[in-house]
Amino acid sequence: MPFGRYTSFPTVDLPDRAWPGRTVTKAPRWLSTDLRDGNQALIDPMSSARKLAMFELLVRMGYKEIEVGFPAASQTDFDFIRQLIEEDRVPDDVQISVLTQAREELIERTVQSLAGAPRATVHLYNATAPLFRRVVFGIDRAECKALAVEGTQHVMKFAEQYLGDCDFGYQYSPEIFIDTELDFALEVCEAVMDVWQPGPDREIVLNLPSTIERSTPNVYADQIEWMSRNLSRREHVALSVHPHNDRGTAVASAELAMMAGADRVEGCLFGNGERTGNVCLVTLGMNLFSQGIDPEIDFSDIDGIRRTVEYCNQLPVHERHPYAGDLVYTSFSGSHQDAIKKGFDALERDAAQAGVPVGEYRWALPYLPIDPKDVGRSYEAVIRVNSQSGKGGVAYIMKTEHSLDLPRKLQIEFSRVVQEHTDGEGGEVTPEEMWSIFEAEFLTNGPKVGLLAHRAVSRVDEKDMLNVDVRVDGEIREIEGIGNGPISAFVNALATIGVHARVLDYAEHALSEGSDARAAAYVECQVGERVLWGIGIDANTVTASLKAVLSAVNRALR
Numbered sequence: 001m002p003f004g005r006y007t008s009f010p011t012v013d014l015p016d017r018a019w020p021g022r023t024v025t026k027a028p029r030w031l032s033t034d035l036r037d038g039n040q041a042l043i044d045p046m047s048s049a050r051k052l053a054m055f056e057l058l059v060r061m062g063y064k065e066i067e068v069g070f071p072a073a074s075q076t077d078f079d080f081i082r083q084l085i086e087e088d089r090v091p092d093d094v095q096i097s098v099l100t101q102a103r104e105e106l107i108e109r110t111v112q113s114l115a116g117a118p119r120a121t122v123h124l125y126n127a128t129a130p131l132f133r134r135v136v137f138g139i140d141r142a143e144c145k146a147l148a149v150e151g152t153q154h155v156m157k158f159a160e161q162y163l164g165d166c167d168f169g170y171q172y173s174p175e176i177f178i179d180t181e182l183d184f185a186l187e188v189c190e191a192v193m194d195v196w197q198p199g200p201d202r203e204i205v206l207n208l209p210s211t212i213e214r215s216t217p218n219v220y221a222d223q224i225e226w227m228s229r230n231l232s233r234r235e236h237v238a239l240s241v242h243p244h245n246d247r248g249t250a251v252a253s254a255e256l257a258m259m260a261g262a263d264r265v266e267g268c269l270f271g272n273g274e275r276t277g278n279v280c281l282v283t284l285g286m287n288l289f290s291q292g293i294d295p296e297i298d299f300s301d302i303d304g305i306r307r308t309v310e311y312c313n314q315l316p317v318h319e320r321h322p323y324a325g326d327l328v329y330t331s332f333s334g335s336h337q338d339a340i341k342k343g344f345d346a347l348e349r350d351a352a353q354a355g356v357p358v359g360e361y362r363w364a365l366p367y368l369p370i371d372p373k374d375v376g377r378s379y380e381a382v383i384r385v386n387s388q389s390g391k392g393g394v395a396y397i398m399k400t401e402h403s404l405d406l407p408r409k410l411q412i413e414f415s416r417v418v419q420e421h422t423d424g425e426g427g428e429v430t431p432e433e434m435w436s437i438f439e440a441e442f443l444t445n446g447p448k449v450g451l452l453a454h455r456a457v458s459r460v461d462e463k464d465m466l467n468v469d470v471r472v473d474g475e476i477r478e479i480e481g482i483g484n485g486p487i488s489a490f491v492n493a494l495a496t497i498g499v500h501a502r503v504l505d506y507a508e509h510a511l512s513e514g515s516d517a518r519a520a521a522y523v524e525c526q527v528g529e530r531v532l533w534g535i536g537i538d539a540n541t542v543t544a545s546l547k548a549v550l551s552a553v554n555r556a557l558r
């Protein structure tokens with residue numbers, strides 16, 4: 001690889017940086033730029049119906065600052081903003097904003113799009129980095145600063161001309177801030193502030209984007225801390241960050257930037273946006289939630305949110321996307337499943353002991369950082385079984401899906417049966433398939449010996465005498481045995497027809513409550529040289545246990 005063509009990103013000289021010692025304790029101000037940065041990155045930009053669906057979703061979720069478009073870009077963008085205003089669709093507590101380049105004719109059209117809005121913000125940007133000054137604009141530092149200053153003057157002039165008594169806000173972004181010399185980024189921001197004149201009740205949003213993420217998140221955090229320390233009128237500045245995800249570290253960049261002093265974060269749902277995307281607002285919000293901090297956004301129906309975003313963007317959300325992907329709460333691997341099953345058991349026990357409903361009890365579960373139910377998911381997909389799974393997963397499915405609480409040694413035995421199936425057939429074993437495998441292995445009444453009927457004949461000297469009709473190799477036989485209980489009497493009866501079994505372990509539990517209650521009996525038997533488990537299910541517990549013995553016998557003789 002020709003790595004010599006690239007150079008390392010310069011660090012910031014900030015030996016007394018304070019951000020590494022800080023912790024985020026509250027949500028920042030969020031701005032969704034789905035309808036602008038997200039939209040401009042789509043193969044098929046949103047129609048007005050898709051834009052409206054996205055806007056309404058963002059409002060429902062609780063976003064209070066929404067960049068609704070680039071009205072000078074197209075008639076669709078312009079008309080959508082008009083629709084929001086004319087149909088009075090913007091709630092009182094939501095501030096919409098629109099983006100424009102620092103070009104007078106574009107600024108005029110941009111401001112015109114907001115006519116009649118009670119509240120709105122214009123967001124102006126121009127690239128300030130040396131490469132862009134030289135290659136894209138062919139201008140020097142002074143001309144670059146002049147573009148920002150004149151752009152701000154145009155915004156103010158047109159706002160006065162077209163916006164009447166609109167509660168008007170202003171945002172400026174030195175695009176490519178991440179690659180801009182810090183002293184110059186500061187100089188341009190100061191010059192813009194000198195025009196806007198922020199003060200009490202006159203905030204300015206200064207948005208410092210990592211337009212192309214090129215540094216590690218710590219360097220971006222240093223840049224943000226440096227700006228935060230050096231900006232004048234800091235108390236009137238909403239210091240905003242706008243991380244892109246070129247290095248795959250946008251979330252980390254945003255989080256460290258918050259520690260470094262950012263008051264506000266711009267991003268898109270599920271990380272849509274230019275190239276590798278904008279920072280993912282869902283991940284950022286849910287990261288706060290998982291630390292016990294109110295994200296001030298409602299993620300309780302994450303699948304509904306995902307569906308709407310997929311419709312609007314016409315792009316799928318990846319199965320592994322943090323918090324929202326189809327597979328993110330699912331474990332296939334054996335040791336994870338074992339830990340999760342134990343975790344659920346412990347959670348239930350601990351909550352019961354504390355007298356708190358389990359859904360309200362403090363969450364602590366191996367491999368699941370949050371309770372999937374908190375984002376509207378069920379536990380159905382938490383454990384799925386394939387060739388990587390072990391007994392814990394198999395036992396979990398048998399218990400949650402089929403109400404069978406298998407004894408530990410039986411879990412091991414059955415998981416080997418499932419493993420043989422997955423090794424042979426590959427792929428996943430669904431709960432229904434698992435039941436078929438289980439039924440075929442344990443619940444067939446035969447083929448060697450089948451139970452037809454049983455009668456308790458008498459109790460003699462504390463012993464049970466049992467009379468049983470069985471089918472042996474297709475022939476009906478009546479057999480009798482005496483023992484310490486029905487199971488031992490049955491085992492002795494089987495011995496009279498040459499079937500020798502010794503019971504080593506036994507367990508049973510009810511399957512359901514009420515008049516149609518059934519029981520599951522589990523019996524570990526030695527049959528010849530082999531030791532294996534059998535299972536019987538029946539409304540009568542004695543029948544269930546006799547069936548269990550025959551299940552083991554038939555498995556041994558099969």
Ligand SMILES: CC(=O)SCCNC(=O)CCNC(=O)[C@H](O)C(C)(C)COP(=O)(O)OP(=O)(O)OC[C@H]1O[C@@H](n2cnc3c(N)ncnc32)[C@H](O)[C@@H]1OP(=O)(O)O
Nearest residue numbers: 037040070072073074101102103125126127136137175211
């Ligand atoms: C990092 C970001 O996401 S920034 C947002 C980017 N988003 C978009 O561009 C989406 C919407 N944009 C568009 O639809 C179009 O670019 C339009 C309608 C705004 C303008 O289209 P056109 O007038 O055809 O111009 P085009 O986009 O090719 O313009 C590039 C020109 O604008 C200049 N320019 C680019 N950005 C800016 C800026 N922020 N401020 C001032 N001038 C700028 C360029 O230097 C170039 O000038 P030149 O023609 O003198 O060389």
Ligand SMILES: CC(C)C(=O)C(=O)O
Nearest residue numbers: 125173175176209211
């Ligand atoms: C317009 C600016 C804020 C932008 O989108 C970027 O720099 O990525």
Ligand SMILES: [Mg+2]
Nearest residue numbers: 037209211242
């Ligand atoms: Mg951007």
